[in-house]
Amino acid sequence: MNKKIHYTELGATLFIPATHKDISKIIQGNKYPNLKSIVIDTEDSISDNDFAYAIDVVKNLITSFKKNKLLVFIRPRNIETLKELLKNEKINQINGFVLPKFSLINAQQYLDILKPFSHQIMPSIEGEELFNTNKLIQLKDILVKHKEKIILVRFGLEDMLRQLSMKRRCEDTVFDITVTSSILGNFLAIFKSAGFGISGGVYPCFNDKNGFIKDVKRDLKEGLFSKTIIHPAQIKLAHEIYKVTLEELNEANSLLSSSKAIINLDAKMGEVGTMSPYAKLILQREKIYGIRDEI
DSSP: OOOOOOOSSOOOOEETTTTTHHHHHHHTSOOTOOEEEEEEEETTOGGGGGHHHHHHHHHHHHOOOOOOOSSSEOOOSSSSHHHHHHHHHTGGGEEEETTTTTTTTTTHHHHHTTTSSEEEEEEOOOGGGGGOHHHHHHHHHHHHTGGGBSSSSSOOHHHHHTTTTOOOOOTTTTSSSSSHHHHHHHHHHHTTTOOOOOOOOOOOOOOOOOHHHHHHHHHHHHHHBBBBBBHHHHHHHHHHHSOOOHHHHHHHHHHEEEEEEESSSSSSSEHHHHHHHHHHHHHHHHHHHOOOOOO
């Protein structure tokens, strides 16, 4: 397998329809040089009428694609689409796959199909399992056995809202709404406690800069990382927020360099053993995104 991608390397992940007119330029890293990861979508953003054309586009892209610093993933429409794409002799040029509608019904089949391949994956849980703790735990137990291939676990935010017959306003994060907050809190507790990273859900109001900033900052507060984005204007904003403050960096260095069990962190107690995982994430973010002023 190729070097394991850490989820902090994904940054803002641009989801783009396979039929987008500039997709070839984008995946070669020419159009958005600051973009770190992209998902070529053949699922929700492609109509049934355009599906065959979208698959032909993806096959041609794989054949002509030259690997670069951009992390490239494909979201197949279903298991049959995944099987078809894996037949391409140059499929190893891409980094991996987002597995849509990942559920107890198809989880093992997805994983068995990908077992002979070196691709890294991001399962996306979007169905009834979101609302059932026992089923989420079953999915977690399945995924733990394949942790070496999994970058992070995704959840279908718009799918969640659809099943609840809800639509959030631009000024609200999903953590401002009681039902979605409780669902995601449960999701986070199950998967993050098992060592999985969790991506941030899409923010659909792509012209609302302040709303997007609020959404990403709340993601970070709640332990989510790698924002699903649908517009290139969101790339720079997300990456700016992923930078760390000097205070965060100093605290992380103090925690990781101390030989004591408990230290003083600017009049706050710092337990070295319990805070070290968080401190390591801060250093990882600083290495990739740098230091920022508060925004």
